[in-house]
Amino acid sequence: MLFLQTQAELAGAQEISRLLGQELSRRQLTGVPEYETHHLFLYRKTDGCDHFPNVHFAAPRRPESLGECLAFARNFFSIVRKIKPDTMLTFQHYGNVLGALVGRAMGIPYIVANQVSSPATVNRFVGLADRILGTLGFYDVITVNSHATWNHFQSYARSYRKRLVHIPHGFAQKTTSLSxxxxxxxxxxxxxxxxxxxxxxxxxxxxxxxxxxxxxxxxxxxxxxxxxxxxxxxxxxxxxxxxxxxxxxxxxxxxxxxxxxxxxxxxxxxxxxxxxxxxxxxxxxxxxxxxxxxxxxxxxxxxxxxxxxxxxxxxxxxxxxxxxxxxxxxxxxxxxxxxxxxxxxxxxxRYSLNLMVSEYTKIIIKSNAEKGAPRRSSAFKTSS
The missing domain is CATH 3.40.50.2000 (Glycogen Phosphorylase B;)
Structure with missing residues (x-):
């Protein structure tokens, strides 16, 4: 199972994928072989995600020059090819679009796009690409985390909207015994x-x-x-x-x-x-x-x-x-x-971690029923 995100830093989307990866890797899903989870970031922005298990970075920083872009593309394809994910969960607008294009080209059986980027932050060309990809079925499932986000997509084509699933964020409680x-x-x-x-x-x-x-x-x-x-x-x-x-x-x-x-x-x-x-x-x-x-x-x-x-x-x-x-x-x-x-x-x-993970578990079980059990083991066995 591969979690794909744009930049590696400590923020809300990264915390959600960290928690999901942590909890899903611990659970024995009925009828589903044990999953190995990986996190892939397009580039490393801070060291905040370095401690994620099985973490990979396609680039050490945001690519700018032609040479850096070519190195990024080479590393990105190489990492995905070695992991050989059976399920890919993509996050943020660039992660969704790039993950869908590369995932389908590489034959990844099941792709779950997570719409966690505010529409105000999405480049209009990337937004258009997302709309087209979702409409054409490049995503198997599209999750949204609030009714407000759900409403944003109601003007989209029916083939896009039918893939929408509302899963509110869950979180690990942030409390301490310290005064x-x-x-x-x-x-x-x-x-x-x-x-x-x-x-x-x-x-x-x-x-x-x-x-x-x-x-x-x-x-x-x-x-x-x-x-x-x-x-x-x-x-x-x-x-x-x-x-x-x-x-x-x-x-x-x-x-x-x-x-x-x-x-x-x-x-x-x-x-x-x-x-x-x-x-x-x-x-x-x-x-x-x-x-x-x-x-x-x-x-x-x-x-x-x-x-x-x-x-x-x-x-x-x-x-x-x-x-x-x-x-x-x-x-x-x-x-x-x-x-x-x-x-x-x-x-x-209201926003329990168990509830969120249970909803994603249903999606994964459904994916295995529709697309078959995981195909093979990853070439990666430890953190990168």
Whole structure:
């Protein structure tokens, strides 16, 4: 079983594929021989995925020159040929399109495309290619992680839509037994202050600048940011311009095992993102008991609720005054704070890891019934 993704870094899609690979490799599926799982990234962006079992990188960094592109293509085909997957699960728009084209050309029996990229991030030509490939049946199954994402594809051809399966993300609970004081020691964060935090790629789409912009209006509030990305220098410059650089703390890329400790440092979680297909980071924060203030997106209203009751505050994050008012309300109203903290913890049941893995298990069992049992063993037996 091969999990194919675009870039190797610690982000939501990579965490989902890591968990799936980990759990599926542990399970004995009725009527299905034991699976060997591999992870293949088109290129390595950070060392965050180096610890994945049976991990491979087609390129050490994003290919730019003609020579690098040719080396990437050669390595990519060579790795897939050696693994000889019976099932390929592709993630993100480039992973889906490239995986479908190469997978069918190489005779991979079953391809599951996972639509985890927000439409706002998809190049229109890649989006068109995805639409054509899905319509022509290059994907056997197309998973979506929310009803909002499902709705995006309802204008597509019937042959595309009939392959859609809704599987909400599941996650490993991000909790810790450490006290807030001990957790802050782990990230060198100040102890006797109020800390708002976020977990995200440092990318303009995540709009962390909007969270930084609230700090001049809320004295003594600090912001802790877990993540890496190309927008860091811009965010640091903004913090200096606003005179709040001493209250903005960059924790860098944080391993999944340490996210629970990072969340334990926080008093409030901010999620001002412009677009999501699910919003895994916000769901994990809410489940850890950290009250969430999220940008008012339909998909976030969908996933951040329990029994039709919101377990987060929603705001137009571009409106700094309203964003600030939400922060101040949450910090001043203990009853509201406690209610959101308690209801957020209930998301663990709604988005259980076992439920997600069970849904993928059904897909794999069906694939074996339709296409036959795995053909052969991989030439790879250890991590690459």
């Amino acid at each position: 807030k004081e001990k957790a802050r020691d782990c990230f060198d964060l100040p102890k006797d202050v109020t800390i708002m935090g976020t977990v995200a790629r440092l990318h303009p789409l995540k709009r962390i600048d909007l969270a930084i912009s609230t700090l001049p209006h809320v004295p003594n509030l600090h912001l802790a940011i877990a993540g890496q990305g190309p927008h860091r220098e811009c965010l640091e410059a903004l913090a200096h311009t606003l005179g709040v650089a001493d209250r903005v703390h960059f924790a860098g890329e944080v391993n999944p095992e340490q996210i629970g400790t990072f969340l334990a440092c926080l008093d409030v979680f901010a999620f001002p993102t412009a677009a999501e297909t699910f919003g895994l980071a916000a769901v994990e924060a809410a489940q850890a008991g950290v009250p969430v203030i999220a940008n008012d997106l339909p998909v976030l209203r969908e996933v951040l609720q329990v029994e039709r009751s919101a377990c987060a505050l929603f705001v137009d994050a571009e409106n700094t005054d309203k964003f600030v008012s939400c922060i101040e309300l949450l910090l001043a109203d203990k009853a509201l704070y406690d209610r959101l903290s308690a209801s957020g913890r209930e998301l663990a049941e």
